[in-house]
Amino acid sequence: MATKNNSSIFLIAIVVAVTSGAIVSLQGFVDGSLTDASGSPLVGTLVSYVGTIIALPLWALLTGKFPSLWRLLREESQWWWYCIGFLGVPLVLATSWGVVLAGVAVASVASVAGQTITGLILDSRGLGIPRPIPLTPLRILAAVISLAGLSLALIGSNGIAPWLLLGVGVAIFLGGSGLAGLQAGMGFVTGRSNNALAAGLASALGGTVLVLIITVVSWLSGSLDSITLPADPLLYLGGPLGAIVVTAAAWCVRPLGTFRLSLSVVCGQMAAAMVLDAISGMPLPWTTIAACVGVAIGLLIAVSKPQQKRKTHV
Template identity: 35%
Template sequence: MSTASATVITPRDQGNRTKGAERALGIGLAVVSGLAMATQSRLNGQLGAELHDSLFAAVISFGGGLVLLLLALPFSPKMREGLRSVAGGVREGRFSPWYCLGGVGGATYVAGQSVTVSVLGVAMFTVGVVAGQTLSGLAVDRAGLGPAGPQALTWTRVLGAVLTLAAVAWSLSGSLGSAPAGLWLLVLPLVAGALMAVQQAFNGRVNAQSGSSLTAALINFTGGTIVLVLAWLVSLAFGGGPHAFPSNPLLYLGGLVGIVFIALASVVVHWTGVLLLGLATIAGQLIGSVLLDLIVPAHPATLGAATFGGTGLALVAVGIAAISTRPRQG
């Protein structure tokens, strides 16, 4: 008589499977978020070019998202309860008010879209953001700014970050000679990318405190809109303001697209950490930006093999960074 040995699944094994499933789902949602970000870049860049006022285009994008969220607030008890929870946490000292400033990073990103995309194209803007976001993501994870707490610098995470930077360099190599006069504009997406990693960590903290991704998005859009409006008012002293408003209604949807990726990121960061969220988002951005520059290019420059090769390498980097390993004991 033969007996079959039963496989015993321990609570630890079950927990690891659950974390693995959450990580896989988080990566997929982050890629979708990245596609949305690339789309927003194209919309805001075109809007800024047609208005001849890049900062006002950013105000329209961020302000439009804020208006939509404020309109939804009376119909969402969860959003209102989330706001009360954040306010109570700040008042009682359980929640740092600094976590409510994630919108500053978002404002920098949207301003960068409006200023640089029409000159550099979506792909070049995206790879600039990638470089800043990757380096900042390593630091933010190590410092534990996100809701998942400190994330160890495992060899897979570090290798994924290094390969992502290599992908950026590869993508840029084909464009360095085509737009030398505008390359200084890459400084803005580099700074925006660095602040985005902080933004994702802070928004994740707000989501964890409030229990509502839309509350996190509302606080993000409120802070970002205030910063952009102030910056635009200052810019009026040096310029004449916007020209005629474009008639294409699609150009005004940047704020709606922004709500999608801000809300997704505030949820996903708890499952993936800031670095892996950033790398998966980057993969989505690169895929989306290449497709957009192929289908509806913002400038006449053509995409070369380096851009496609860099995008492929970035996807490999995300896969490596997603591998779970135990950190070395020091």
């Protein structure tokens, strides 16, 4: 019975993670529109973070979970719960900088490479999950196929200076590694607190503080003098969408591990991005479709479990 329940939770976690990936794509569209309207990716990031830390307590209040959430954070939380949120900020900053210089394809491949490779290492060490997941040839194959498929998106990304490509790639790779660490850290907090909402909120609070400090420093240096905050309320939905994503990640990482979680989110993210592009009338290159298929195949390999040989008695 316990094995059946574990299998059900595993499948639910896959569905939730893929769905959260689709929400990540929608959040990226909203945050990108806010960045264009405000003139600063840093301001767009801060608004999104603030929206997340508002949305999570509001959701807890509406569901009647706020008293237990507040008591848990006030009485049991540790300072490092909040510091885990710092790990997600480098990817946001590196991507905002790297996309402009090297393009979306390069940034996507570098980010996913950082997440998957680091995820394999963290899972093998048992960080953020109930027990270690061995680094098997099947898991390595899943990572290779996913990255090979995603690398097809690099076709057509010409005209980039090699030194610039390397610098952007390394920066975003490290940012992706930080995101994998964030997911594992939230899984660890979820295991300690038995509350994914608390893990997500603590992480979001820590990330907000760091982004706020960076924003204040940029403002004092005069880098944010020309920004404007748009009046369209739809451009501020990135925060609530982020609240869903961060809570889903905090819960899904326990049954899936960081590696499977990363692949699931990327798969959902790419599929939703293609749908959004199709709706907006943008062409879908074969490389984009092939990249999504490659990630999906990698995910299927990653979630498959090798059948155990039955013992025969003579």
